[in-house]
Amino acid sequence: MLINSIALLSVLGWTSAQATSAAHPPPKPTSSTEQCQPYSAPIVQEILPNFPPIWEPATIVEGDTTAQNKFDEIKQVLPSYIKPKGTHDGDFSAVKYDPADPDCWFTRSKCTQPKVEGLSEDLATLPEPNTWGLGFDDGPNCTHQTFMSYMKENNLTASLFYIGSNVLNWPYEAQQGREDGHELCSHTWSHHYMTSFDDEGAFAELYYSIQAIKQVTGVTPTCWRPPFGDIDDRIRMIAEGLGLRTALWEYDTNDWKLAMADTTPEDVRKNYDEVFDAAKAGEFDDHGTIVLTHEITGETMDMFMEMYPKIRENFEYVVPLSAATNTTNLYVEEDAEDGKVFSDYVYDVYGSYVQGPSSTNNDYHPQPTATGWEGPLATVANPTVAEVEAATPTKDQASEGDADVGGEGGSGGDNGSESDAKNNTNTKPDGKTRISNFHPEWNNNNSNNDGSSEDSAAVASIAKPLLTSSALLLVITTVLSS
Numbered sequence: 001m002l003i004n005s006i007a008l009l010s011v012l013g014w015t016s017a018q019a020t021s022a023a024h025p026p027p028k029p030t031s032s033t034e035q036c037q038p039y040s041a042p043i044v045q046e047i048l049p050n051f052p053p054i055w056e057p058a059t060i061v062e063g064d065t066t067a068q069n070k071f072d073e074i075k076q077v078l079p080s081y082i083k084p085k086g087t088h089d090g091d092f093s094a095v096k097y098d099p100a101d102p103d104c105w106f107t108r109s110k111c112t113q114p115k116v117e118g119l120s121e122d123l124a125t126l127p128e129p130n131t132w133g134l135g136f137d138d139g140p141n142c143t144h145q146t147f148m149s150y151m152k153e154n155n156l157t158a159s160l161f162y163i164g165s166n167v168l169n170w171p172y173e174a175q176q177g178r179e180d181g182h183e184l185c186s187h188t189w190s191h192h193y194m195t196s197f198d199d200e201g202a203f204a205e206l207y208y209s210i211q212a213i214k215q216v217t218g219v220t221p222t223c224w225r226p227p228f229g230d231i232d233d234r235i236r237m238i239a240e241g242l243g244l245r246t247a248l249w250e251y252d253t254n255d256w257k258l259a260m261a262d263t264t265p266e267d268v269r270k271n272y273d274e275v276f277d278a279a280k281a282g283e284f285d286d287h288g289t290i291v292l293t294h295e296i297t298g299e300t301m302d303m304f305m306e307m308y309p310k311i312r313e314n315f316e317y318v319v320p321l322s323a324a325t326n327t328t329n330l331y332v333e334e335d336a337e338d339g340k341v342f343s344d345y346v347y348d349v350y351g352s353y354v355q356g357p358s359s360t361n362n363d364y365h366p367q368p369t370a371t372g373w374e375g376p377l378a379t380v381a382n383p384t385v386a387e388v389e390a391a392t393p394t395k396d397q398a399s400e401g402d403a404d405v406g407g408e409g410g411s412g413g414d415n416g417s418e419s420d421a422k423n424n425t426n427t428k429p430d431g432k433t434r435i436s437n438f439h440p441e442w443n444n445n446n447s448n449n450d451g452s453s454e455d456s457a458a459v460a461s462i463a464k465p466l467l468t469s470s471a472l473l474l475v476i477t478t479v480l481s482s
């Protein structure tokens with residue numbers, strides 16, 4: 001299986017590279033044949049002790065008081081009535097769950113409107129008509145060079161949902177995502193079913209994924225997507241406590257199944273075609289949509305590139321989720337680049353004039369450092385730059401996290417100085433309920449989720465990059481013998 005091989009190379013290569021511990025990193029791979037050559041990046045070696053073992057379900061690292069304090073803060077408001085569900089690999093067969101869906105469990109019900117008052121609604125559809133929300137899960141992937149070039153040539157900006165463990169396996173590829181102007185979001189630390197974790201584990205899965213992205217690319221994400229869409233209100237609250245907006249999807253290409261023996265490219269084309277048929281039928285005349293696509297293998301990326309002309313035929317605009325929702329604060333860091341509101345984005349890319357952000361006319365978005373909102377998290381401060389930097393072992397190491405693709409070290413100097421100002425800037429509560437002023441653009445009716453989800457039990461059996469060290473020996477043997 002290609003997917004197995006990639007996951008294997010990812011973990012194996014990285015592990016062996018760490019063992020040899022080169023004094024200097026090799027040049028950034030450029031040719032396609034070099035892309036998946038493992039390499040050793042100093043930034044990864046230096047920060048590794050601050051992280052849980054890669055690809056393993058996360059817990060708070062011993063002695064990490066910054067993480068512990070943040071968790072303790074969030075824990076106070078977590079609903080004790082929502083218990084962990086099933087196994088990390090998505091076996092929910094033993095779960096007894098109320099059909100009334102008290103937890104707004106997307107896996108079971110496709111629920112995207114939280115039952116806990118004050119929690120933000122998940123993003124699954126988009127307010128702007130005839131708009132395709134562009135996002136790719138499971139990167140950064142070592143085979144993505146052609147794909148990244150394609151996006152650049154076609155002036156495409158995407159929301160990239162990075163797995164923290166992948167970011168440490170492929171740090172230069174992660175840096176390229178930011179360098180190319182894409183919006184970096186979290187896809188957890190080890191890519192397991194989030195509702196299966198206890199509170200601390202779920203926190204750690206998110207916390208260390210955003211830390212990995214921060215340390216490697218220099219920015220702290222404000223968006224995430226749960227693997228397999230496995231989310232309930234307990235997980236939503238932990239994510240929101242970390243300043244992360246939740247993005248799901250309305251349609252699913254199931255492109256990852258290309259790695260399965262029983263799935264052909266034609267099957268996946270049909271999934272894309274369903275979305276195109278809906279567009280032709282006028283389904284998106286009053287809203288835009290998020291279609292789940294992956295950066296997980298070369299095949300999924302090839303499929304997107306094949307389909308892109310058809311996407312353009314059927315949709316007026318293809319935009320990152322931030323632009324689709326007029327979200328300008330992409331990252332916690334105040335000096336990081338801002339996103340564009342929809343009208344600016346489509347003017348810049350398509351030369352189109354639209355009347356302001358048509359259905360959302362606002363620029364309120366979850367300021368990741370905001371405090372004092374109404375709702376259950378009103379007392380929880382979202383991560384600040386100071387906290388993020390505090391998790392960095394030394395200033396030198398933090399400066400290496402700047403987004404200098406392929407470089408050995410950044411210019412430094414983004415450490416903390418702006419955090420105080422940032423902390424004082426977000427006093428927006430205006431007496432409305434938090435859900436309407438937090439990001440009202442997400443308040444669409446998402447009840448028509450008709451895409452099949454990523455949550456089927458079958459998904460658990462596919463070897464997404466889920467290898468644990470205990471599985472390594474087995475896979476090594478398999479590969480060596482194949």
Ligand SMILES: [Zn+2]
Nearest residue numbers: 137138227228
């Ligand atoms: Zn995923």
